Amino acid sequence: MAVKFAKRLDNLEGSAIRELLKLTQRPEVISFAGGMPAPELFPVEEMKKVSVAVLEEQGQVALQYTTTEGYAPLREKIADRMNTKLKTNVKADDILITSGSQQGLDFAGKVFIDEGDVILCESPSYMGALNAMKAYQPKFIEIPTDNDGMIMEELEKVLATTDRVKMIYVIPDFQNPSGRTWPMERRLKFMEIINKYEIPVIEDNPYGELRFDGEFLPSLKSLDTKGLVIFLGTFSKIFCPGYRLGWTCAAPEILNKFNICKQGADLQASTISQMEVNKFMDMFDLDAHVEKIKACYRKRRDVMMKAMEEEFPDSVEFTHPQGGLFTWVILPEGINAGEMAKKCLEKDVAYVPGESFYPNGGVYNTCRLNYSNMPEDKIVEGIKRMAEVIKEELAEHAK
Amino acid sequence: MAVKFAKRLDNLEGSAIRELLKLTQRPEVISFAGGMPAPELFPVEEMKKVSVAVLEEQGQVALQYTTTEGYAPLREKIADRMNTKLKTNVKADDILITSGSQQGLDFAGKVFIDEGDVILCESPSYMGALNAMKAYQPKFIEIPTDNDGMIMEELEKVLATTDRVKMIYVIPDFQNPSGRTWPMERRLKFMEIINKYEIPVIEDNPYGELRFDGEFLPSLKSLDTKGLVIFLGTFSKIFCPGYRLGWTCAAPEILNKFNICKQGADLQASTISQMEVNKFMDMFDLDAHVEKIKACYRKRRDVMMKAMEEEFPDSVEFTHPQGGLFTWVILPEGINAGEMAKKCLEKDVAYVPGESFYPNGGVYNTCRLNYSNMPEDKIVEGIKRMAEVIKEELAEHAK
Numbered sequence: 001m002a003v004k005f006a007k008r009l010d011n012l013e014g015s016a017i018r019e020l021l022k023l024t025q026r027p028e029v030i031s032f033a034g035g036m037p038a039p040e041l042f043p044v045e046e047m048k049k050v051s052v053a054v055l056e057e058q059g060q061v062a063l064q065y066t067t068t069e070g071y072a073p074l075r076e077k078i079a080d081r082m083n084t085k086l087k088t089n090v091k092a093d094d095i096l097i098t099s100g101s102q103q104g105l106d107f108a109g110k111v112f113i114d115e116g117d118v119i120l121c122e123s124p125s126y127m128g129a130l131n132a133m134k135a136y137q138p139k140f141i142e143i144p145t146d147n148d149g150m151i152m153e154e155l156e157k158v159l160a161t162t163d164r165v166k167m168i169y170v171i172p173d174f175q176n177p178s179g180r181t182w183p184m185e186r187r188l189k190f191m192e193i194i195n196k197y198e199i200p201v202i203e204d205n206p207y208g209e210l211r212f213d214g215e216f217l218p219s220l221k222s223l224d225t226k227g228l229v230i231f232l233g234t235f236s237k238i239f240c241p242g243y244r245l246g247w248t249c250a251a252p253e254i255l256n257k258f259n260i261c262k263q264g265a266d267l268q269a270s271t272i273s274q275m276e277v278n279k280f281m282d283m284f285d286l287d288a289h290v291e292k293i294k295a296c297y298r299k300r301r302d303v304m305m306k307a308m309e310e311e312f313p314d315s316v317e318f319t320h321p322q323g324g325l326f327t328w329v330i331l332p333e334g335i336n337a338g339e340m341a342k343k344c345l346e347k348d349v350a351y352v353p354g355e356s357f358y359p360n361g362g363v364y365n366t367c368r369l370n371y372s373n374m375p376e377d378k379i380v381e382g383i384k385r386m387a388e389v390i391k392e393e394l395a396e397h398a399k
Numbered sequence: 400m401a402v403k404f405a406k407r408l409d410n411l412e413g414s415a416i417r418e419l420l421k422l423t424q425r426p427e428v429i430s431f432a433g434g435m436p437a438p439e440l441f442p443v444e445e446m447k448k449v450s451v452a453v454l455e456e457q458g459q460v461a462l463q464y465t466t467t468e469g470y471a472p473l474r475e476k477i478a479d480r481m482n483t484k485l486k487t488n489v490k491a492d493d494i495l496i497t498s499g500s501q502q503g504l505d506f507a508g509k510v511f512i513d514e515g516d517v518i519l520c521e522s523p524s525y526m527g528a529l530n531a532m533k534a535y536q537p538k539f540i541e542i543p544t545d546n547d548g549m550i551m552e553e554l555e556k557v558l559a560t561t562d563r564v565k566m567i568y569v570i571p572d573f574q575n576p577s578g579r580t581w582p583m584e585r586r587l588k589f590m591e592i593i594n595k596y597e598i599p600v601i602e603d604n605p606y607g608e609l610r611f612d613g614e615f616l617p618s619l620k621s622l623d624t625k626g627l628v629i630f631l632g633t634f635s636k637i638f639c640p641g642y643r644l645g646w647t648c649a650a651p652e653i654l655n656k657f658n659i660c661k662q663g664a665d666l667q668a669s670t671i672s673q674m675e676v677n678k679f680m681d682m683f684d685l686d687a688h689v690e691k692i693k694a695c696y697r698k699r700r701d702v703m704m705k706a707m708e709e710e711f712p713d714s715v716e717f718t719h720p721q722g723g724l725f726t727w728v729i730l731p732e733g734i735n736a737g738e739m740a741k742k743c744l745e746k747d748v749a750y751v752p753g754e755s756f757y758p759n760g761g762v763y764n765t766c767r768l769n770y771s772n773m774p775e776d777k778i779v780e781g782i783k784r785m786a787e788v789i790k791e792e793l794a795e796h797a798k
Contacts, residue, residue, distance in 0.1 A: 002597035003653065005510055036464055037463070052447050064435060065433070065640045100665050111408065112405055114405045200402050241462070242671045244670075260408070267643075270672055272672075273642075
């Protein structure tokens with residue numbers, strides 16, 4: 001067959017995570033691999049009432065097309081919620097409903113990137129974002145991080161010496177994959193830098209509401225005085241991912257471009273899903289639901305931290321997330337987390353090797369561990385098995 | 400603000416239809432503008448039972464992430480349905496669930512088009528597809544059509560003399576916007592030509608099942624021996640659009656590329672929407688539902704045809720669709736359908752001027768009329784008012 005694909009596909013591969021997830025679907029596997037919420041917390045009973053109410057009250061509207069921007073009452077609620085939770089000052093008109101926040105990542109690439117343009121991101125960063133943006137053939141420059149996230153001096157150095165930087169992609173709260181959070185002074189410094197260079201920023205914030213301890217920190221969007229921050233939010237982690245509903249919040253000129261992308265991409269997000277999520281917030285208490293999620297994940301994080309402290313050799317480092325879904329494990333140099341993943345899978349334990357979180361590759365001794373999706377006993381058992389494999393690897397390595 | 404957008408946005412504008420639809424939302428407007436199904440036919444009562452059943456039986460699964468390919472039982476049903484209705488020979492593995500068939504149009508551009516590559520399409524063609532594909536900066540070459548759709552001799556001429564043709568986009572059944580259908584001999588000739596040139600074909604088939612009269616004609620996909628046809632289907636017109644569920648059916652090598660696009664675009668279609676549509680087909684009779692839709696639209700088409708015959712001046716031509724949602728009106732040369740639309744809107748009648756359906760522009764005397772969304776009395780009244788405006792325009796023109 002003579003079919004020729006576009007050049008952009010040369011660098012595009014399927015997500016390692018989603019391929020891995022297929023392997024981990026055997027029920028006996030203890031999986032730290034995905035980024036899945038705890039399904040036992042989903043408001044199943046509530047959604048039965050909600051879906052009947054939506055169909056009863058506005059069935060024909062719910063099953064019809066709606067506007068590209070999204071269902072107006074839901075956009076209103078999202079703006080209000082952002083203003084309450086994140087101290088932003090936004091209106092319903094600043095919100096575009098997307099199919100998960102993932103769709104906002106795709107649109108960001110589409111809207112800003114010509115072939116060869118530069119995207120700056122944290123090193124490591126969320127592979128799903130990197131993969132979405134790769135379709136637009138950018139160069140990625142990774143900004144070094146420490147335990148407090150992106151290092152601002154490094155960011156400044158790169159901005160001062162690099163042409164064609166079109167966009168900066170960051171996850172300041174409970175980052176995927178590292179679990180790290182930027183402290184206040186970094187946020188302020190970051191805004192100072194981007195205000196100077198006037199580069200658009202994608203603030204990906206799926207976990208911001210899931211803080212277990214430590215103090216609230218303002219979102220970049222709430223510190224944005226020049227309309228440079230494009231905020232991506234989602235219901236996937238504070239409600240449930242099955243509806244595929246997220247949103248983009250941005251300045252009008254930018255949001256208009258995202259809206260054009262949305263028309264081309266799929267016309268609009270699901271009408272009925274939007275109305276159901278909106279109705280849930282009318283009929284039930286989303287804040288109370290988020291508290292339940294936080295209590296559960298806090299405990300699971302604690303259990304995983306304790307198990308890693310007890311079981312992992314001292315030469316293994318890991319982050320202590322204050323919220324979110326992930327911790328990041330740094331193995332001693334020389335241990336290949338990708339190879340080790342196969343051995344763990346033989347013991348029915350899965351995680352995501354860190355390599356794919358570095359857009360330019362080259363780092364082999366890290367892994368991302370998710371703690372939101374497994375019950376506590378399985379977390380303990382899974383970390384034990386993983387520790388055994390790590391010890392074997394170290395022994396092998398010492399030879 | 401120094402924010403720079405990607406070059407691809409220079410040619411991208413919001414859809415004229417979706418902007419127009421906002422104007423037509425006043426309840427007094429008789430709208431032939433959208434492509435919306437009749438909401439009074441939506442299975443609202445059935446979906447109440449369906450949504451409760453899905454949540455009761457598999458609530459946690461329905462609200463969680465699922466695989467990118469889509470919910471396996473739904474893919475199975477789609478493959479079976481295609482094989483029954485369209486005489487194809489496809490399997491569940493050949494199906495990727497998308498967010499409406501619109502998403503398949505976006506992916507087609509992403510998968511095949513480098514800047515400057517050529518897309519061939521019918522003249523006129525569906526503007527939503529053209530807009531989605533424009534993001535990938537193609538050149539469009541429009542193949543002339545007559546009352547039987549694309550003229551194959553013209554297609555051959557273009558293929559013989561044009562470099563970089565990467566894709567052919569067609570709607571052989573009840574085309575949007577023209578309502579035209581390709582007869583059998585054109586389908587066979589088309590397949591002969593594309594087999595010779597081995598160019599991938601996007602067969603967009605949202606209305607295929609909505610045939611009111613005339614004989615069944617096989618889809619291009621069912622005639623495809625070389626895996627060149629990429630079939631786009633949707634539940635929007637045979638069920639309802641609010642769930643945003645469509646599908647792409649293609650050869651494995653191609654479908655794999657679409658799958659990679661899906662991961663980047665939004666990870667997956669809504670889990671719960673997929674399970675609900677699947678469950679509807681288990682609990683109720685989709686075929687019977689489609690028959691109801693056909694009976695209603697057939698009548699509305701008849702009413703619109705009769706009204707146009709009676710009211711429109713003889714110099715106005717229009718197509719007689721055998722199915723689908725649209726008829727295409729050709730006004731006498733010199734009448735500008737875009738200008739006329741404003742006058743019609745003053746009389747509370749809306750349609751879509753044809754210009755945007757020509758990717759290279761230049762045709763001003765055509766309009767697309769939808770008959771699926773308005774009750775019969777409004778169709779008669781709307782055509783009457785439109786006829787008045789046309790007569791005024793002709794009188795003006797004769798001066």
